[in-house]
Amino acid sequence: MVIRVQRRVPCSLWLAGFFIALLPGAVLGQTAADADNDGLTDTEELERYHTDPNAADTDGDGFNDGQEAAGGYSPRHGGKAMLLTVDSDNDRLNDGWELLLQTDLNDADTDGDGFLDGTEVAAGYDPAVPGRVKRDKRIDVSLEQQELTYSFGGMVLETFPISGGLPNTPTPHGDFTVQAKVPVKHYGGAGFDYPNTKWNLQFTTVRGLRYYIHGAYWHNDFGRPKSHGCVNVSYDRMERLYWFAQLGTRVAIQ
Ligand SMILES: [Ca+2]
Ligand SMILES: [Ca+2]
Ligand SMILES: [Ca+2]
Ligand SMILES: [Ca+2]
Numbered sequence: 001m002v003i004r005v006q007r008r009v010p011c012s013l014w015l016a017g018f019f020i021a022l023l024p025g026a027v028l029g030q031t032a033a034d035a036d037n038d039g040l041t042d043t044e045e046l047e048r049y050h051t052d053p054n055a056a057d058t059d060g061d062g063f064n065d066g067q068e069a070a071g072g073y074s075p076r077h078g079g080k081a082m083l084l085t086v087d088s089d090n091d092r093l094n095d096g097w098e099l100l101l102q103t104d105l106n107d108a109d110t111d112g113d114g115f116l117d118g119t120e121v122a123a124g125y126d127p128a129v130p131g132r133v134k135r136d137k138r139i140d141v142s143l144e145q146q147e148l149t150y151s152f153g154g155m156v157l158e159t160f161p162i163s164g165g166l167p168n169t170p171t172p173h174g175d176f177t178v179q180a181k182v183p184v185k186h187y188g189g190a191g192f193d194y195p196n197t198k199w200n201l202q203f204t205t206v207r208g209l210r211y212y213i214h215g216a217y218w219h220n221d222f223g224r225p226k227s228h229g230c231v232n233v234s235y236d237r238m239e240r241l242y243w244f245a246q247l248g249t250r251v252a253i254q
Contacts, residue, residue, distance in 0.1 A: 039066020040075075048099060050088070050106045051075050072096070084158075084240065092118025093127065094240075100155055103127045121152060124246060138250040139178075139201075139213070139241070141231055143171055146223050148213070148233065150241060157244065161223035163216065163232035171229050172211055176203040176251040181242065185214065189228060194218055198235065199242035203251040213251070214238065 033042045038056035045051045051058040051065045058065050058075050065075035074081045074095055076088060083096035091108035093116075098105035103117045110117050113130035120127040126135050135153030141162065142148075149159040165171040180202040187194040200214040213231040215238035222234055231253075233241060 036065075038064040040069060048105075049075055087118075089117075091116040093121055097121070097152075097157055100157060101127060101152065122243065122246075126153065136250075137244065137246065138252065139245065141171075141213070141251070141253040143173070143225075143253065146225065148231065148241075150244060152244070158237065158240070160234070160237050162213075163219070163222050163224060163226035165227050165229040166225050169228040171227070171231060171253060172204055172206055173253050174204070176253065178203060178245050178247055178249045178251060179205075181245065181247065182212070185212070187228075187230075192228070199233075199238040201242065201245050201251075203253075213241070215242075 034040065035042055035053050036056040040049060040051065040053075042053040045053040045058075045065065049065065049069060056064040059068075059078040061068075061078040063073070063075075067073075068075040069083075072083055074083050074086045076095075077086045083099065084094050086095050087093065088095055088098075088105045089108045093101075093103065095105045098117065101117075101121070103110040108116050111120075111126075111128055111130045115125070115127075117127040124134055124137055126133040137150070137152055139148065139150045141164070143164045146161055146164060147159060148162045150157055178201050180200075182200040182202065183198065185197050185200045187197055194217075197217070198215045200212045202210050202212050204211050209229065211229055211231075213233060215235045216227075216232035217235055219226060219232070220234070222232065226232060
């Protein structure tokens with residue numbers, strides 16, 4: 001019986017089995033064990049998500065931990081709390097970005113250098129390496145795709161649809177930087193009036209007109225050109241991008 005099964009195993013699987021046999025049993029056990037069968041390994045639960053490895057639904061909201069994590073929901077905070085909108089350790093860095101940047105979502109100062117994880121990211125320093133180790137921030141806008149991506153140290157934090165300029169009021173192309181952060185602005189012109197517009201990142205001035213990436217509360221048509229030349233972002237996303245961006249952060253618009 002055993003011999004028959006072995007004969008059916010392809011050569012590549014034989015080799016894989018050989019190398020797996022060389023691994024210490026403890027390592028195999030750690031990486032594979034999922035005691036509560038919720039889709040997250042015990043190690044992921046203990047070291048990354050800080051969920052209960054023996055309870056499939058740590059926050060008791062009816063969805064198991066693995067389902068929630070895969071869908072971008074927090075397995076710790078119940079209901080429809082998203083990983084991007086909760087901050088388990090109150091260090092100003094949301095749980096979603098902590099997982100991406102491999103910091104500890106339950107330790108406010110992962111690298112133990114005296115600065116909160118969120119403070120380090122806001123200032124452009126690596127929160128996982130002690131001291132002042134700089135990481136590159138950049139914002140990329142594709143007008144063709146009507147999409148914005150921003151990254152920290154090469155790690156993409158978010159990608160989402162935007163609304164750039166309409167054909168008669170195009171968004172400038174080029175390599176820019178964040179020149180000013182303006183919390184609230186009043187946009188107005190012929191046929192439009194948008195007071196109290198939040199989270200405005202100025203990136204260039206052309207013929208006396210200042211151009212911004214900013215929140216837009218007056219439409220939900222992201223993914224299609226809509227603006228008078230600025231880059232419109234939905235409010236729920238713009239607050240995080242505004243927090244992330246610093247004066248001098250690169251803005252590439254193509
Ligand atoms: Ca588990
Ligand atoms: Ca749950
Ligand atoms: Ca945090
Ligand atoms: Ca730190």
